[in-house]
Amino acid sequence: MTHLRSSTFVSRSIAFLFVALGLTLFASTVQSENWPRWRGPERNGISSESSLPTKWTKEENVAWRIPLPGHGGATPIVWDDRIFVTSAENEDLVLLCISTDGEERWKKKLGTGNVDVRGGLGNSASPTPITDGKNVWCTITQGNFHCLTVDGEPVWEFDLQERYGAFDIAFGMTATPVIHEGVIYMQLIHGDGDPETQEAKVVAFNAKDGSPIWDVPRPSDARAECEQAYASCILYQDAEQQYLLTHGADYIVAHDLKDGHELWRSGGMNPKDDPDVRYEPTLRFVATPSASPGYIVVPSAKNGPILCLKPNGSGDITNDESAYHWKRDKNTPDVACPLIAGGLVYFVRENGALLCLDLETGEEQYLKSFARGQHFASPVLAGGNLYVNSFSGKMTVVKAGNEYIQVAQNDFGETLTASPAISNGTIYFRTFDALWAIKNDK
Template identity: 55%
Template structure:
């Protein structure tokens, strides 16, 4: 294990970074409430390479990790040759600092990803970066190192075909990480969920995540999410044929949902999960893969929810394969990998409509702002669709640059991270 390096922040630095901001701070890859929803208004719906572009800055290498924004700073992970970097920019487009987290970048599935796939996380005082190498590091927002640990050294070597890509969840001074992988042997289960002290990097707890998944399904490329509504807060993990909820204090299992890939004669050997679940008050939507089913469950239950009355509804097919679901109002929005937008009634799962947006691979998760959905294709075209029960394309915008990161919205600006550059889209 790498030794911890602890750097104390001065009170002056804390004063600088704790200034309240009325605009949305986008501190994690799914935004202020971890569900892809912005509360901001007056957000641009139209842009091009030379329209509504406040600035564009070149990046040293490609990655699909979504940036995060807090006040006047932007943080993102990227590659630079074999180096894996955490970079900080001001909202004016000026680079403030860059730090090497580790070396040993590996490409995954050609142009689909690399070791900088997990997104950073920030609370405005510190920023945390996890890489596919297992390196997890913490810095102050001014770029001073706080601690660095190798999770492969601590918890065992990763065995996952296309690299570890789960983004950790931050909550009340703790980082929660799902490490769902395995060696493909039916007798071996390597999946774990861990909690780490966000201030020191010290281990808090670890639980085995036993599901009986086999073959490629032992590997998950989804990220955990937080259910944080009303008086209930817990962690939701996704992969290895199950969605499983855990308590934050000790990792005790609360509930699990099976049936996503039932074992038996019709077991699908390559139904690995990439899309993460989505949560809103009173509902968790669990995608699968490869045109499989989508499940909605009530989160206020315990034990095995499989085939119980906790399952609110099931859509037998048309799951999004990579983009995560988005829940807003009484609708569930599913952006499929081929650009089809499927909208379901939140309460019943009944189809409202399914329409094509842009016929290209979609890897980014949808974002909602000011009555619109932003759907991002790999060729850089972002389709803006009016939210609601009637399908209406408002605009289709193109930077002509490859993109798999989700858009980020903060202080009236849309930040786009392409494989070539970081863009700031703002109304002229």
């Protein structure tokens, strides 16, 4: 009997050990989340990782800092032990591969003719790369589009302007591409202010070899600077449908993924037919929309309106009240992308205010000024906290929820316009001077 009990105890102990080992391996897998694109693995700015640092100094909770060869606003992306980030290097634009230990592995030239814009607020290294762990796809604002292996070997390249027409946009084509099921999608929304000669397009090409799949005109009655958009296209997906959303030239437009044809569009962010509202000729869209199943949250610009649309529109839904969840007449972010989580939607305004609304009703939960200075980076959410960058280098951490609770405020002391990336317990920040790895000290 004692022998049987001992055997049973040993068997149970071994079983427990295997279960514990399995849980440990599972936890490690969950912890090692890649950040393969702008806005993260699910394209929503949300990380599933927890136990991340909320406070740091230049010494505390800093795993490493590696200087970069020049400025850039692109978010770093991470796959396993590799980080990819674009940067200016004098007049060149380059893609760097840096190990998660903080060592440069390789650097490749993407093009020449870097342009600093708006007094140094941005430059030609603005679109964020994308990776699937085998290849890296990236472009610069002049339109050179590249595909390289993760080891830096060229796969293919072409010039967006040569294929789709010359860009006519003041600060360069900053749109970040979207890759979905082997197809790359981009919005090229630009023009000279004359609707008769507008050259805006939406394009799709093969991620494997760069060959064109389709390109369609993206017509609009926008005027002047409004023809030029700096936002990026996004995917809308739910259990029943998926399509591409482009944002700019006074409209958000839904496109079929197979051939690019227009499904629906909504204006209402820069009214043209309202005698009581003056058309704003400088209302160019920079902030990219956000979506979750059942909801599409659409920013405009310059303290203009915010729309929350239902996803099942058809035709022009601008004046169709049944197509809206709600509309707010002001307080849009000018540059930062909204973040949807937990039945709430968060907006980082460029003046350092955080707006929180109920996703279903649009009811304001709070509007709180939290830091001085300009804010351009889009927020990310991890471990129940929002991480919000400022241009001056301050990083404010705010607890997610319908009440403003500030957890911490940290200062890099370096110019910062890129959104954070999160992978394997580490937060990566790309300042104009360096790439930082922030991780809890062991």
